[in-house]
Amino acid sequence: MPVWKAVIVPRIGRSETGYILQFGEIWITRRLNVSIGEIESRRHASTAPAAPSTRRAWLVTGLLFVFMLINFADKAVMGLAAKPMSETFGLDSAEYGHVASSFFLLFSISAVVIGVLANRVPTRWLLVGLAVVWSLSQAPMIWTTSIGVLFASRIVLGAAEGPAFGLANHSLHKWFVDSRRQLPSSVLALGSSVGTLLAAPALTWVIVHHGWREAFAAVAILGLVWCAAWVLLVRSEGPYGAESAPTQAAPVANAAIEDHTSYWRIFLSGTSIGSLALGFAAYFGLAISVAWLPRFLQESRGFSMTGAGNATAVFWAVAGLFILGTGILSQRLTLAGITTTWSRGMLSAALVFGGGLCTIAGVMVHSPMGSLILLMIGLGAPTSVFAITQTLAGEIAPVRQRGAVLGVGVGISTLAGVIAPTVMGNLLDSASDTVAGYNNGFTVVAMVCVAAAMVGAALIRPGRDAARLRTISSS
Template identity: 40%
Template sequence: MDGHSTPKGAWRITFLLFLFMVVNFADKIVVGLAGVPITQELGLTPEQFGLLGSSFFFLFSITAVVVGFVVNRVDTRWVLLVLALIWAVAQFPMVGTVSFTTLLICRIILGAGEGPAFAVAAHAIYKWFPDHKRTLPTAILSQGSAFGVILAVPALNWIIVNHSWHYAFGALGIVGLMWAAAWLALGKEGPLVPTAAMAAAETRIPYARLLTSRTFIGCVAATFGAYWALSLGLTWFTTYIISGLGFSQHQAGLISITPWVFGAAVVMLTGWLSQLLMGRGASSRLARGVLGAAPLVLGGLILLTMPLIDNPTGRIAALVIGSGLCGSIYVVCPPMIAEFAPVSQRGAAIAIYGALYTLAGIVAPLVMGSVVQHAASLNEGYLTGYVINGAVMIVSGLLGLLLLWPNTERARLLSSSDVAPVGLRKPA
């Protein structure tokens, strides 16, 4: 393998990992989709429901970092299998009668298993594609989030409406076991890894320098704003449609698909356009950095208009478009980090990036819950929460535009006197 061509089987692995992310986001969306019946059955306040949404992320970042270092030494094939099994097992306790505490604990366990998912999957895919061909597979992997919701919402909502929200969790557990069986049979480790000689010659960058580089900080800042919007979509969107705008559970289930359909289009368009620009010689600063960060600013500005719109359809449209534009940043940041992070450190670097930006998942649902509970009316509380979301996105996008310079980052990092080829460094 010359390192410039795509190995046989790469797209099969990409499809399996796409399905991995489909399951991942179906698991995430179920609490938000069943938010109203869960709240009614368990007697939850808005702040308690916000806590339930945030609980998913309590261990999310910690496990993302830990597993990120693990995959520097352990084959991603086995790590992905273990993660999928954790997801499945964490769903089954909700099939029977469950307390708020049990539901909270299961969501924390699920979040611990899902925290490393995208970083490990991206690291696995990068063992199958050379650098100049990674943006499109990354976009497909990111699409798993949208399709996880698009495919899962109608099925899960049918179960919720016609049977019980409890059975929706059980269905997800069964699907998780099915993916694990398919991966065990078909999953393989990619061949594009350094040889022993290449690893010995590879320059290693101290993590303190790598993680404080301008582009790494820019990726974290920009994606933090995007994930603020995403976590609100996972937790609060359906509840807002029902409680804030007056739609039924059945109607809300159909409407809840729209942000993910739009987001899917944004992600695929970004992946295609980024790879096209790179192929035509554009710098990754433009083809990845600007292309990923600018839509955040535009999306945030659109969310700021929501209080000025006086009809439900217009507000849904602003929320769908404003939040959906965030998808661009997920496509471009992992390839940007892979541009300057040494291969032996890439898995950990992408995982730490994920651990940091997903901290928004802890904060955003809690902020929305607190704002809604203390507002003069439910509708006023939701609108204030989405205006806050818009402001966060604008700041994050501007920081991304300022800091994302991946095309020159590696040269800056290697110019330091404290980096040296791995083979010349003293053993740790």
């Protein structure tokens, strides 16, 4: 006769409890407003052979921060070199927009493929592989005069960089428990802003004094240097990954964690749909900023190339402040006992909504400086949600499926990158003048942000969705 076993699992810092029941070899679990990530983190904390080194965890965070810094320097160099490169290849606005969009042609697909692969292959080696490929893909830019080679180089670079953010977050989550992941995740995302912040003036100087081809060579070398540092300093996957999962002989309270949840159920949950909508909107504005902001400043605001590079650096500094500030605020709210519906979900929706309002205000304001400030805030604020949406995805996904879930999430959100640069290019070519074309493009960004924020606010409920996803059928 099968034996029922029950274990009461108290919620840390709250009065709710959950239960896990065993009937023969079948586990039935029910949890009240608790994330999967929290349960798994507590399980790993109790079964790992030793507590993780905080110093080691933050060393990994620092290296992954640099990884994302170089990743976005690779993206930024295209926008910074847009004018001289377009002149070299004879590209008009629409053609340049197509080249910029080609970067994202395989970006989303590779994010999904590598995300699934991350469930089976150690992430530290996948990260090295990505960095090597994206560095080598820049090499043809040093000498080519062929538009075909230009397109091929951007497509391969996009394929190598597509999985970077999701994979880096998956690697990072192996070093921190769920309740303490938001700040390091935001530090990781901060690498995107700091990368462009540092790249804008530095690469602009290289372009002005040496040439745009040398700027591509510089970022390629940086990627290879990072690979060497990562291989030397990181020798393990971290204590909170699937590699640390206990065997079937583990305690009863932890066994249900290892069950597989349908990917369809994960991605059709309200939290997933809302997070993807916010990520899509944020990436729509980000793709416009990376591909068009320096050129916009030169053509619409009369900046010199050096001035545009410096102003672009200011924009990324603003974005960086939003990313870091939001990460600190979100983690403090979570640790204070605020549900992640509010500390992560509603906070993200508010930032994207506010970004949309500031962007449309920037279009309507006649003062050039006032318009520029509002556009910088409007485009910068939504970038802070990338880290939070990754944490939300990790909150509802089982640890053994987390790599695929994060990768697919990045893949779907970054589809915006395929669309946005081309939309801006086409609007510029069809507008009566350059200023009107840019204003039309930024208006589209604002509309996408406001719509996505409403979807996110209505659907993101991680506690509810985590409980549903963890209910295991007894049949």
